[in-house]
Amino acid sequence: MPEIFQRASPLADIAIQGRFGADHGAPGVTLSVRHPALIVTVIARKGKAKTLAEALKNWRGATVQWAGAEQYFVLDRPFDEVRKKLDGLASCSDQSHGRVIIRIEGPKVRQVLCKGTPVDLHESEFEIGKSVLTQMAHVGVHLTRVERDAFELSVFRGFSESFWEWLTEQAEEFGYQVI
Amino acid sequence: MTGFRLDRGGLIDRTAPLDFIFDGKAFTGFAGDTLASALIANDVHLMGRSFKYHRPRGVISAGSSEPNALVELREGARKEANTRATMIELYDGLVARSQNRWPSLGFDIGALNSLASAMFVAGFYYKTFMWPKSFWEKIYEPIIRKAAGLGTASKEADPDKYEKAYAHCDFLVVGSGPTGLMAALTAARSGARVILADESAALGGSLLNENEEIGGMSGYAWAMAGIAELSAMPNVIVMPRTTIFGWYDGNIFGAVERVNDHVLEPSPYEPRQRYWRIMAKRAVMATGAEERPIVFGGNDVPGVMTAGALRTYANRYAAAAGKSVVVFTNNNSGYHTARDMKTHGVHVEVIIDSRKESAADSSGIPVIRGGAIVNVRGGKRVSGVELADHRMVPCDAVAMSGGWSPIVNLMCHRGAKPKWDERIASFVPPDVGGGFVAAGSAAGRMLLSECLADGARAGTLKGKTPSIPKCRDEAFAVTPLWWVKESTGKAFVDYQNDSTAKDLPLAAQEGYRDIELAKRYTTAGMATDQGKLGNVNAIAILAEATGRSMDQVGTTTFRPYYTPVSFGALAGPFVGRHFQPVRKTPLHDWADELGAVFVETGLWMRSSWFPQEGEDWLSSASREVLATRQRVGLCDVSTLGKIDVQGKDAAEFLNRLYCNTFSTLDVGKARYGLMLREDGIVFDDGTTSRLAPDHFLMTTTTANAARVMSHMEFCHQAHWPELDVQYVSVTEQWAQMAIAGPKARATLQKIVDKVTLDDTGFPYLVAKEISILGGMTARLFRISFSGEHAYELAVPADYGNLVARAIMQAGEEFGIAPYGIEALSIMRIEKGHVAGGELNGTTTAADLGLGKMMSSKKDYIGRMMAAREGLTDKNRQCVVGIRPFDVADKIRSGSHILKKDDAPSMAADQGYVSSVAWSPMLNMWLGLALLSNGRERHGEVVKIFDGVRNIHMFGVICDPMHYDRENKKLHA
Amino acid sequence: MLVKCPHCGTRPVEEFTFNGDASVQRPASNDPKSMDQWFDYVYLRDNPKGRFDEYAHHSSGCRAWLVVTRDTQSHEIFNVVTARDYAKKRVAP
Amino acid sequence: MKYSVFSLLKNTLSGHKKWPAAWRDPQPKQDYDVIIIGGGGHGLATAYYLAKVHGISNVAVLEKSWLGSGNVGRNTTIIRSNYMLPGNNPFYEWSMKLWEGLEQDFNFNAMVSQRGVLNLCHTDPQRDAFARRGNAMRIDGVDAELLDRERVREMYPFLDFNNARFPIKGGILQRRGGTVRHDAVAWGYARGADSRGVDIIQNCEVTGIKTVKGKVMGVQTSRGFIGCKKLGLAAAGNSSEVAAMAGLKLPIESHVLQAFVSEGLKPYIDGVVTFGAGHFYVSQSDKGGLVFGGDIDGYNSYARRGNLPMVEHVIEAGVAMIPGLARVRVLRSWGGIMDMSMDGSPIIDRTPIDGLYLNAGWCYGGFKATPASGWCFAHTIAKGAPHKLNAAYRLDRFRRGCMIDEKGQGASPNLH
Ligand SMILES: Cc1cc2nc3c(=O)[nH]c(=O)nc-3n(C[C@H](O)[C@H](O)[C@H](O)COP(=O)(O)OP(=O)(O)OC[C@H]3O[C@@H](n4cnc5c(N)ncnc54)[C@H](O)[C@@H]3O)c2cc1C
Ligand SMILES: NC(=O)c1ccc[n+]([C@@H]2O[C@H](COP(=O)([O-])OP(=O)(O)OC[C@H]3O[C@@H](n4cnc5c(N)ncnc54)[C@H](O)[C@@H]3O)[C@@H](O)[C@H]2O)c1
Ligand SMILES: Cc1cc2nc3c(=O)[nH]c(=O)nc-3n(C[C@H](O)[C@H](O)[C@H](O)COP(=O)(O)O)c2cc1C
Ligand SMILES: [Zn+2]
Numbered sequence A: 001m002p003e004i005f006q007r008a009s010p011l012a013d014i015a016i017q018g019r020f021g022a023d024h025g026a027p028g029v030t031l032s033v034r035h036p037a038l039i040v041t042v043i044a045r046k047g048k049a050k051t052l053a054e055a056l057k058n059w060r061g062a063t064v065q066w067a068g069a070e071q072y073f074v075l076d077r078p079f080d081e082v083r084k085k086l087d088g089l090a091s092c093s094d095q096s097h098g099r100v101i102i103r104i105e106g107p108k109v110r111q112v113l114c115k116g117t118p119v120d121l122h123e124s125e126f127e128i129g130k131s132v133l134t135q136m137a138h139v140g141v142h143l144t145r146v147e148r149d150a151f152e153l154s155v156f157r158g159f160s161e162s163f164w165e166w167l168t169e170q171a172e173e174f175g176y177q178v179i
Numbered sequence B: 001m002t003g004f005r006l007d008r009g010g011l012i013d014r015t016a017p018l019d020f021i022f023d024g025k026a027f028t029g030f031a032g033d034t035l036a037s038a039l040i041a042n043d044v045h046l047m048g049r050s051f052k053y054h055r056p057r058g059v060i061s062a063g064s065s066e067p068n069a070l071v072e073l074r075e076g077a078r079k080e081a082n083t084r085a086t087m088i089e090l091y092d093g094l095v096a097r098s099q100n101r102w103p104s105l106g107f108d109i110g111a112l113n114s115l116a117s118a119m120f121v122a123g124f125y126y127k128t129f130m131w132p133k134s135f136w137e138k139i140y141e142p143i144i145r146k147a148a149g150l151g152t153a154s155k156e157a158d159p160d161k162y163e164k165a166y167a168h169c170d171f172l173v174v175g176s177g178p179t180g181l182m183a184a185l186t187a188a189r190s191g192a193r194v195i196l197a198d199e200s201a202a203l204g205g206s207l208l209n210e211n212e213e214i215g216g217m218s219g220y221a222w223a224m225a226g227i228a229e230l231s232a233m234p235n236v237i238v239m240p241r242t243t244i245f246g247w248y249d250g251n252i253f254g255a256v257e258r259v260n261d262h263v264l265e266p267s268p269y270e271p272r273q274r275y276w277r278i279m280a281k282r283a284v285m286a287t288g289a290e291e292r293p294i295v296f297g298g299n300d301v302p303g304v305m306t307a308g309a310l311r312t313y314a315n316r317y318a319a320a321a322g323k324s325v326v327v328f329t330n331n332n333s334g335y336h337t338a339r340d341m342k343t344h345g346v347h348v349e350v351i352i353d354s355r356k357e358s359a360a361d362s363s364g365i366p367v368i369r370g371g372a373i374v375n376v377r378g379g380k381r382v383s384g385v386e387l388a389d390h391r392m393v394p395c396d397a398v399a400m401s402g403g404w405s406p407i408v409n410l411m412c413h414r415g416a417k418p419k420w421d422e423r424i425a426s427f428v429p430p431d432v433g434g435g436f437v438a439a440g441s442a443a444g445r446m447l448l449s450e451c452l453a454d455g456a457r458a459g460t461l462k463g464k465t466p467s468i469p470k471c472r473d474e475a476f477a478v479t480p481l482w483w484v485k486e487s488t489g490k491a492f493v494d495y496q497n498d499s500t501a502k503d504l505p506l507a508a509q510e511g512y513r514d515i516e517l518a519k520r521y522t523t524a525g526m527a528t529d530q531g532k533l534g535n536v537n538a539i540a541i542l543a544e545a546t547g548r549s550m551d552q553v554g555t556t557t558f559r560p561y562y563t564p565v566s567f568g569a570l571a572g573p574f575v576g577r578h579f580q581p582v583r584k585t586p587l588h589d590w591a592d593e594l595g596a597v598f599v600e601t602g603l604w605m606r607s608s609w610f611p612q613e614g615e616d617w618l619s620s621a622s623r624e625v626l627a628t629r630q631r632v633g634l635c636d637v638s639t640l641g642k643i644d645v646q647g648k649d650a651a652e653f654l655n656r657l658y659c660n661t662f663s664t665l666d667v668g669k670a671r672y673g674l675m676l677r678e679d680g681i682v683f684d685d686g687t688t689s690r691l692a693p694d695h696f697l698m699t700t701t702t703a704n705a706a707r708v709m710s711h712m713e714f715c716h717q718a719h720w721p722e723l724d725v726q727y728v729s730v731t732e733q734w735a736q737m738a739i740a741g742p743k744a745r746a747t748l749q750k751i752v753d754k755v756t757l758d759d760t761g762f763p764y765l766v767a768k769e770i771s772i773l774g775g776m777t778a779r780l781f782r783i784s785f786s787g788e789h790a791y792e793l794a795v796p797a798d799y800g801n802l803v804a805r806a807i808m809q810a811g812e813e814f815g816i817a818p819y820g821i822e823a824l825s826i827m828r829i830e831k832g833h834v835a836g837g838e839l840n841g842t843t844t845a846a847d848l849g850l851g852k853m854m855s856s857k858k859d860y861i862g863r864m865m866a867a868r869e870g871l872t873d874k875n876r877q878c879v880v881g882i883r884p885f886d887v888a889d890k891i892r893s894g895s896h897i898l899k900k901d902d903a904p905s906m907a908a909d910q911g912y913v914s915s916v917a918w919s920p921m922l923n924m925w926l927g928l929a930l931l932s933n934g935r936e937r938h939g940e941v942v943k944i945f946d947g948v949r950n951i952h953m954f955g956v957i958c959d960p961m962h963y964d965r966e967n968k969k970l971h972a
Numbered sequence C: 001m002l003v004k005c006p007h008c009g010t011r012p013v014e015e016f017t018f019n020g021d022a023s024v025q026r027p028a029s030n031d032p033k034s035m036d037q038w039f040d041y042v043y044l045r046d047n048p049k050g051r052f053d054e055y056a057h058h059s060s061g062c063r064a065w066l067v068v069t070r071d072t073q074s075h076e077i078f079n080v081v082t083a084r085d086y087a088k089k090r091v092a093p
Numbered sequence D: 001m002k003y004s005v006f007s008l009l010k011n012t013l014s015g016h017k018k019w020p021a022a023w024r025d026p027q028p029k030q031d032y033d034v035i036i037i038g039g040g041g042h043g044l045a046t047a048y049y050l051a052k053v054h055g056i057s058n059v060a061v062l063e064k065s066w067l068g069s070g071n072v073g074r075n076t077t078i079i080r081s082n083y084m085l086p087g088n089n090p091f092y093e094w095s096m097k098l099w100e101g102l103e104q105d106f107n108f109n110a111m112v113s114q115r116g117v118l119n120l121c122h123t124d125p126q127r128d129a130f131a132r133r134g135n136a137m138r139i140d141g142v143d144a145e146l147l148d149r150e151r152v153r154e155m156y157p158f159l160d161f162n163n164a165r166f167p168i169k170g171g172i173l174q175r176r177g178g179t180v181r182h183d184a185v186a187w188g189y190a191r192g193a194d195s196r197g198v199d200i201i202q203n204c205e206v207t208g209i210k211t212v213k214g215k216v217m218g219v220q221t222s223r224g225f226i227g228c229k230k231l232g233l234a235a236a237g238n239s240s241e242v243a244a245m246a247g248l249k250l251p252i253e254s255h256v257l258q259a260f261v262s263e264g265l266k267p268y269i270d271g272v273v274t275f276g277a278g279h280f281y282v283s284q285s286d287k288g289g290l291v292f293g294g295d296i297d298g299y300n301s302y303a304r305r306g307n308l309p310m311v312e313h314v315i316e317a318g319v320a321m322i323p324g325l326a327r328v329r330v331l332r333s334w335g336g337i338m339d340m341s342m343d344g345s346p347i348i349d350r351t352p353i354d355g356l357y358l359n360a361g362w363c364y365g366g367f368k369a370t371p372a373s374g375w376c377f378a379h380t381i382a383k384g385a386p387h388k389l390n391a392a393y394r395l396d397r398f399r400r401g402c403m404i405d406e407k408g409q410g411a412s413p414n415l416h
Helices: A050-056 A079-086 A109-113 A157-174 B034-043 B109-116 B135-147 B178-189 B218-231 B307-315 B333-343 B446-457 B502-511 B515-522 B534-544 B567-571 B589-595 B617-630 B652-655 B704-720 B744-749 B797-814 B821-830 C032-043 C085-088 D005-013 D041-054 D087-107 D124-138 D149-155 D180-197 D235-243 D308-321 D323-327 D370-383
Strands: A019-020 A030-032 A038-043 A063-066 A071-075 A090-094 A099-105 A130-134 A139-147 A149-155 A176-178 B013-022 B025-031 B070-073 B082-084 B094-098 B162-174 B194-197 B236-240 B242-247 B253-255 B273-285 B290-291 B304-306 B324-329 B348-355 B368-369 B374-378 B385-386 B392-394 B396-399 B405-406 B420-421 B426-428 B436-438 B492-494 B597-601 B602-609 B632-635 B641-646 B670-678 B682-692 B695-699 B726-729 B734-740 B769-770 B775-783 B790-796 B879-884 B894-901 B909-919 B923-930 B941-946 B951-958 C004-005 C008-014 C019-020 C049-059 C066-073 C078-081 D031-037 D059-062 D117-121 D145-148 D172-173 D199-201 D206-212 D213-219 D223-232 D250-265 D272-274 D282-283 D291-301 D329-341 D349-350 D356-360
Touching: A019 A157, A030 A157, A038 A050, A038 A079, A038 B290, A038 B726, A050 B420, A079 A090, A090 B307, A090 B726, A099 A109, A099 A157, A109 A149, A109 A157, A139 A157, A139 B704, A149 B879, A157 A176, B013 B034, B025 B034, B025 B502, B034 B307, B070 D329, B082 D250, B135 B446, B162 B178, B178 B218, B178 B446, B194 B242, B194 B273, B218 B236, B218 B307, B218 D117, B273 B446, B273 B567, B290 B307, B304 B307, B307 B324, B307 B333, B307 B396, B324 B333, B333 B348, B333 B396, B348 B392, B492 B534, B492 D117, B502 B515, B502 B534, B534 C004, B567 D308, B567 D323, B567 D329, B589 B597, B602 B617, B602 B726, B602 B821, B617 B632, B617 B821, B617 B909, B617 D031, B632 B797, B632 B821, B641 B652, B641 B704, B652 B695, B652 B704, B652 D272, B670 B769, B682 B704, B682 B769, B695 B704, B704 B726, B704 C049, B704 C066, B704 C085, B734 B744, B734 B797, B734 D349, B744 B790, B744 B797, B790 B797, B821 B909, B821 B923, B879 B909, B879 B941, B894 D124, B909 D124, B941 D124, C004 C066, C004 C078, C049 D291, C049 D356, C066 C085, C078 D149, D031 D041, D031 D213, D041 D059, D041 D180, D041 D308, D041 D356, D059 D223, D087 D180, D117 D124, D117 D149, D124 D145, D124 D172, D180 D370, D223 D235, D223 D370, D235 D250, D235 D329, D235 D356, D250 D308, D291 D308, D291 D329, D308 D323, D349 D370, D356 D370
Parallel strands: A030 A176, B013 B094, B162 B194, B162 B273, B194 B236, B273 B436, B304 B396, B324 B348, B324 B396, B348 B368, D031 D059, D031 D223, D059 D199, D117 D272, D223 D356
Antiparallel strands: A019 A176, A030 A099, A038 A071, A038 A090, A063 A071, A099 A149, A130 A139, A139 A149, B013 B025, B070 B082, B070 B094, B242 B253, B253 B273, B290 B405, B374 B385, B385 B392, B420 B426, B597 B602, B632 B734, B641 B695, B641 B726, B670 B682, B682 B695, B734 B790, B769 B775, B775 B790, B879 B923, B879 B951, B894 B909, B894 B941, B909 B923, B941 B951, C004 C008, C019 C049, C049 C066, C066 C078, D117 D172, D145 D172, D206 D213, D213 D223, D250 D291, D250 D329, D272 D282, D282 D291, D349 D356
16 A cells, blocks of 8 residues: 655655765765654463464464564555554554664674663574664663674664664764665 | 893883973873883872871882872873872873862971971860861861862863763673783684783783793783684673773673773773673673781881882883892792893892791892881982891882782672681682682682683683693792881881871770771771772781781781773763753643743653843743733643553453543543552542543653553553553653633634634533544543643644644744743643642642542452541641732742731741742732641631741632633633 | 573573562452451562572563572572473462 | 861871771670661761761671772762652761761861762753752752753853753752762761760671561671671662561662762862753862762672673763773772662661661662761661651652652663
């Protein structure tokens, strides 16, 4: 369903494309904003956690991320579809506008992220597809490893600008690019 | 040897000369030098002045324990006081100044203190300066404060950046000497994730300073090979210039990496320092041992240093501390220095060994056995020593060795105390469990072979301990000599703080017998080096004075920081504007376009007022109020907490959280709710709407949003896990705006699809999902904080600015104005609605005039405690309105209230003004107040006491609802 | 201090907010005669030097309330369960 | 021997060999009229005033470790009387008055330094709250000044006035507030009490309290049983543990508060300044170290040490307040155990057990209270009833709902 209203990203004027920071050849990391995103918080109703987990498995076209006990983010599907599909299993709340997802990837991605999160991101401890809730730079972050050297960071919209400033400053020493 | 730079050897790069300035004079050193080694090579020994007596001081050590050679490094905003010359890597353009002297290092007036030093004993301050009483703050203390302290710190903002980071490993190795290297190699070869950290710029520990032999090569070559191997392994992180400063719960180590302290200025993209929190599954303390001084007369004259330091300057930095050296030792390592110096071609006058016998090899250098130095000659540089038998020995440097103390600090940071080991006459680390073990010299092993074996053992995380390379050992033998009692000169225990050997027995004599009391009375061990060198001597002297053993006296408490850590590193990037993150509402851009002034509200930036040309905040806010009350206004209220509450038991959950009832709320309706804390005091309020039978949208105050969420989580999970309820914060999903005023309905009607906003289609307290602007889903609530006919409209956040602009356009014909939280606040005070000033954590529902909301039909948080006598007393302060008696007067928030004729006193205090506003509707200042038994006192004239502004007036108590008491406008 | 959250794994103490003695249970009765129990519940605290059950909120993580069993002197942590499980297991007063 | 310039000169001439011990090291007697548990500031002050004001000198102070090893020896030394509520204000002001004459009174220079305490505010509501507080002080004759931004800038131009996340809007200043050399307070009171006959017994840990039919008989200690007619608990952070020996459960939690000192510097900051947008307060010791602290770590603890998160939290706030601090180095940090009460205010009262008196709940503000606390506790013990200055500090106030909650945080000790 095409949206009739243009969604404005809170980072529209901030995440400007280009090459920044130190220049050691190829950029250490590459940053991009996933906007507009579709994000639904899904929380199991009492006694339905198992059935919900089943229902969320192998959902074509949706990305399901763990987001707390018996709680998930369902990405890429519109709110109404998610709610209908999970009716009776879960309470759903639309967060598509409430959170901002930043993708960060590149050879130095772990070196950048370890300046914020206390979570051990070493491959042996943090497989692809894993999500955690943590805090970086005084901001709550939902962090997912999407590829070996690529992570998605989801933060509350209101903090996104501040968080972006911090994140890019941490990346400066390696050189970064915004796409 | 030309000058004091040795012709050969050392780890300096003679092809890279570096220019630097010390105390205004230009010098040259080499890459690989420290400031201390470069100065020594330039025959500069006088580097600082001591704390109390301003005695001339030179370098004592070659490492981070240095108490004397502290300088002000760099200039201007980068100036850094008390920097150890022994740890400053030389760089081109370095500028340093000596400190704690005036007018100059060579001639320091403060040294006059020495003349009165007979009086300046321990505890001196506590016994005098008491008369006349007023002299303390005015005269004595300023003089003392000026004389005290060391360097001068900059008051300008630091231009450099700092970073924080976390690291994880299976095995942390602290120290990269033979022990640490062996441990790291062993663990890394078995595949473990290893971090090897050393505070020094170069890895290798003592192998850089000594002439050892390991595995058929020089110790240095062996170390370099090991470091190269480790650096190439993907499972190893090698961290030079990284000091582990503390050991914390959970085997977390605090560390500071000095990323750019060895350059003139860091690159703009790099930090000066980086603070690490290292989470180690296991760790080894391979921090080595510290050589102790001996306490004898003049042991502080520049040119006296530890034997190991003298050796290190020669071996590692190719700098000779003197041309003619005397060694004073109570153990074998003094001989080591003597031999090395001889090898370097430096004349060693004599070895004075306090032991009657020893088997150490003196390589033909004369030895005086059973001897002792009683005084050192020379002021700013050693010129000779005086022995116990009155012999005089001329020399220009003294190497002293009082034995070795394992560096146990880190292991004692969590409360364990080190134990005395008679064998090596040292305190050795306590056993703190398997997560953190000591190895090598840090564990009291003084032989190289033992160190290597110990390192290998510590690094064996699984499997068999590997065999170690062959090496040469030299026997370690010490017979304690702590203090030369026959000393004729001042003998220092704590160099920097000028505590002498005599201070400790005096402290004991006066009752300060415990080592901790003695420390505090004499200040021994409290200087920037924290007694790393002399504390053991102090303990020994106190032990003797009080007839106790070393064990009985024990050490003082070891605390972080192993070496002092800059504030900058621990603060990281969270300073200045970045101290806390900024939170912006989805209407920020819209408000900004209209010239809003933003104000910090918690982390949020809220639009506070929207000034037009020439307006100050008050005229702007007043105009905004008038526009709203007369026409229509639009206000950003997105910061209110919004919590989606769903599930079969959602209504029951709310019933238990709020003191009033929510299960009876119809779908599509909103209700004002009041939450108490369990102690019966009001916690928060807000409007909560029922969107479906099992779906509520709760709103909270901006200030309490996070706390309410935690409270709900707690109540649900800890008290009532049986409830089928789910909740999540949706604060950020919605842009929310209040549209208020007589023309609010007309304005909104223009953008609302289908629904007719009349009193039947959309009556007061309706809450519904609607469509606006031809297809955007939104939520509309007919609620009011201003007292006007008003709505709150919520739209998905990305559309916030767009919708706000559309409303402004729609309202243009009615004269719409944006209003900020100043106007909002004025209107709520006019209406007597309570907010932060009244919801202050000490008021009850009844105090706020909301007592009737407390249901008696159900259990809810706070019900029982609210019934206590103290919370129901009729004389409690409750909310009233207050106005000036003379309407020209301005009431100020925070004023106190007295009965009309009472004089000010705490006993007469009746309450205080909690909120004030200039009311453009009533044309006067008015406010809300908390007043004892206030509800009975409407109409009373009271005295308003504003002592801090020295403004006093009379006021009249009235109903809190100052404006439109019949609520006509709300329902208009 | 490292706390092993049953949902998130091992996390450092900065992600948690502590809330004291978990041994007290909210009384079930609103009878004025139960006032002593209420007073005890709201105001009196077990405050031992040693082993202690305390509430901890994983406020910067999954937001679960936990009950941590910890030594208040050594800070050693023995056990962590969710407050939900703790509440379920608690014997009725 | 009286301490004075003359005694100092005299002793200098005799090579300092003749200074007597500042206090005796007596063996415990079999019993005492009054035993005080806790050789901290409050316990020692209580003993001092019992002897001095009430003539009761058959008193022992039992200290489990060395004298002053508790919070009196590890606090950030700030004294002030800028309290707001009627239960608090006169008490703390009396304490301030006692500080003002203390050194002459007990003949020991504790370096009471009234250099001013300035609390910064960063928002309008904070300023209003300061006005309320300041007026509560002024109404009772206590000094308080409300400063605007420019006045603050004149006093401390090096605070962050340019780039602050939370701009400084002003502050409240109590000029009579300041600092005191903490250890010397314990030493001065100990010496004063000892010279009036009080036995100060170090390394004597109380391990049990003996009561018979609801009346106190004495205490078990690491040095044997010692009998007494009255027993006063002044064990600060250990109050719950000691009270439990008599079967009492208290409205108190023990928490760790960290403090810090920087390397010695030439005079940097004249008075005491507290940050209003985070947890940080600082003053400079006469030795030159910046002494500073912040908030408690937040979890119950009896370990006198904290962890890194609070270290960072405090130091971030420090640099946010004074940007120049970034290049200053922190030398040492330590912790003390705070007896955090349920309303943030102390308890000085009788207990349900006959002869047992309680002095506890000082949170992190008990140092400034030392003289008045000792004064009032001595009175309460001597007379068997509270003095009017501690009349509000009753143990039953929670049950009655008469909390004295300056911060409005309610029954959450770690928020006070
Ligand atoms: C880091 C820190 C900073 C602070 N900053 C300030 C400040 O700036 N201003 C301020 O006003 N207050 C401050 N305080 C609070 C203040 O220090 C305390 O409230 C006050 O010192 C407590 O009273 P006290 O001196 O009697 O306690 P303590 O000195 O702790 O005395 C209690 C004594 O009881 C002893 N004891 C305990 N159990 C037993 C037993 N079983 N047997 C025998 N003896 C026992 C202890 O060993 C201890 O010596 C601070 C506290 C800390 C820790
Ligand atoms: N001559 C003697 O009598 C004598 C006495 C003692 C030791 N030794 C010799 O000294 C050697 C000791 O070897 P070792 O490996 O145990 O110690 P080491 O002294 O060689 O190495 C210790 C390393 O730890 C580092 N370090 C200390 N504290 C640190 C901290 N907090 N953070 C980061 N780094 C820190 C130091 O910079 C140093 O590089 C052996 O060869 C031994 O024989 C000789
Ligand atoms: C006001 C004050 C100033 C202090 N100044 C210093 C100092 O200059 N040097 C030092 O090493 N410690 C200083 N300390 C800390 C003490 O050494 C010690 O750490 C503290 O009193 C706690 O005792 P503990 O560490 O033995 O447990 C100071 C402490 C206080 C309370
Ligand atoms: Zn968790």
